[in-house]
Amino acid sequence: MTDETLLSARKLSLSYGMLPALVDVDVDLWPGEMLAVVGESGSGKTTLLNVLSGRLAPDAGAVWYRDPDGHLHDVHAMPAPALRTLHRSDWGFVHQDPRQNLRMNVTAGGNVGERLMAQGARHYGSIREQAIDWLTQVEIDAGRIDDMPRTFSGGMLQRLQIARTLVTHPRLVFMDEPTGSLDVSVQARLLDLIRSLVTRLNIAVVLVTHDIGVARLLAHRIIVMQRGRVVETGLTDQVLDDPQHPYTQLLVSSVLHA
Amino acid sequence: MSQVMLRTTALAKSFTLHLQGGVRIPVLSAIGLDLHSGECIVLSGPSGVGKSTLMRSLYGNYRAESGHILIRHRGEMVDLATADPRTILAVRHETLGYVSQFLRVVPRVPAVDVVAEVPTGRGASQDEARRIATDLLLRLNIPRRLHGLPPATFSGGEQQRVNLARGFIGNHPVLLLDEPTASLDAENRAVVISMINEAKARGTAIIAICHDAEVRDAIADRLFALTPLQDAA
Numbered sequence: 001m002t003d004e005t006l007l008s009a010r011k012l013s014l015s016y017g018m019l020p021a022l023v024d025v026d027v028d029l030w031p032g033e034m035l036a037v038v039g040e041s042g043s044g045k046t047t048l049l050n051v052l053s054g055r056l057a058p059d060a061g062a063v064w065y066r067d068p069d070g071h072l073h074d075v076h077a078m079p080a081p082a083l084r085t086l087h088r089s090d091w092g093f094v095h096q097d098p099r100q101n102l103r104m105n106v107t108a109g110g111n112v113g114e115r116l117m118a119q120g121a122r123h124y125g126s127i128r129e130q131a132i133d134w135l136t137q138v139e140i141d142a143g144r145i146d147d148m149p150r151t152f153s154g155g156m157l158q159r160l161q162i163a164r165t166l167v168t169h170p171r172l173v174f175m176d177e178p179t180g181s182l183d184v185s186v187q188a189r190l191l192d193l194i195r196s197l198v199t200r201l202n203i204a205v206v207l208v209t210h211d212i213g214v215a216r217l218l219a220h221r222i223i224v225m226q227r228g229r230v231v232e233t234g235l236t237d238q239v240l241d242d243p244q245h246p247y248t249q250l251l252v253s254s255v256l257h258a
Numbered sequence: 259m260s261q262v263m264l265r266t267t268a269l270a271k272s273f274t275l276h277l278q279g280g281v282r283i284p285v286l287s288a289i290g291l292d293l294h295s296g297e298c299i300v301l302s303g304p305s306g307v308g309k310s311t312l313m314r315s316l317y318g319n320y321r322a323e324s325g326h327i328l329i330r331h332r333g334e335m336v337d338l339a340t341a342d343p344r345t346i347l348a349v350r351h352e353t354l355g356y357v358s359q360f361l362r363v364v365p366r367v368p369a370v371d372v373v374a375e376v377p378t379g380r381g382a383s384q385d386e387a388r389r390i391a392t393d394l395l396l397r398l399n400i401p402r403r404l405h406g407l408p409p410a411t412f413s414g415g416e417q418q419r420v421n422l423a424r425g426f427i428g429n430h431p432v433l434l435l436d437e438p439t440a441s442l443d444a445e446n447r448a449v450v451i452s453m454i455n456e457a458k459a460r461g462t463a464i465i466a467i468c469h470d471a472e473v474r475d476a477i478a479d480r481l482f483a484l485t486p487l488q489d490a491a
Contacts, residue, residue, distance in 0.1 A: 246276035
């Protein structure tokens, strides 16, 4: 158990006009840890994800990332090319809509191989081999490698996005409602897949979800947000089974049990 | 003299229900308990007295309100009442096992992998972990043809035995068992009793909730009685 965080944020604040989206938010993430951010729509959780990943600048506060050599980087003070490099190598981003990340006019294999090529891989045979390996890992038939993503179902597109993201072995992946747009039957399969891949590869994840069942199955720790503030945080099962804050109690008691 | 593995002092727990006008329900107060290695304590008291609440507090599933929960982890006493989440997870990983009344797992994962997850999480190879998990499932009379299926489709008794296998496979030095035999037939109860007694012989310290008198007599070294608290004024 290392004591050094992979990602730390302090006193993040951001307003959209009069509307506070983040108010004094602190976040710590350790290597290999899954952190879920839950809350209803408009609670600021996607804003938090975008600020943590450097895609959106906060009005105040800072985000620090520790690189593999142990050096700390102020994410919002990094030059844009350095941040882009980080997003292409150490980091990954899984969107709710896979079309935001995938190139729909490039083959499935091309989508996976592209991230490797962006990292400098040049050997075609090896890139194709790794693409096949990753398609198999996300349970897409290797025979579909030359097919266009538009011929894929929603669940397959999401798995293709995950293959594209994980092929470069990132240390940190940001996920925005990765199962949000999928049928329930497909969701369970994807959850299982994310869980086993992330555990095996020891990837740290910040996962935004409005589904506390998803948070329970995947996350070690949880952050509950309401109107831009963190109202409760802690061990996932403790926060969900013994919620202290009125809003968390409301959130947990509002879930329908199948 | 055997070592104290778990000690609570002045442990208290109440629930504040904000959605019901902030009503406060006290459940546990001044719980002082010493559990030694190789010992099994069975919690006793009427239904609703807080036995499961105590178990869940000991596991860190419920947040202790005040008092201490000291557990011997890597040779040192760690206070679970104040430990940070990562420390609690490390204690659960190595030291503290828990068999809940109900199995809660990822929907699609086969029974054998539900059980094997504990050893693979500690670095065992998949084959080795599956082999140990298979042996344990067979011992608990889960037929081989079910091992590859997700437990969601199993009967209540079968799910409970998968849960028991998952709880016992880790050989945690401290084990919490919440109604381990509630939906089992006589044959499987006997298997669980012998598994518990073997664990005790290895030095495992156990706290159990168990309404079945026969099982209780077979495993308990002593009883710990909980008494109902007065309702808040």
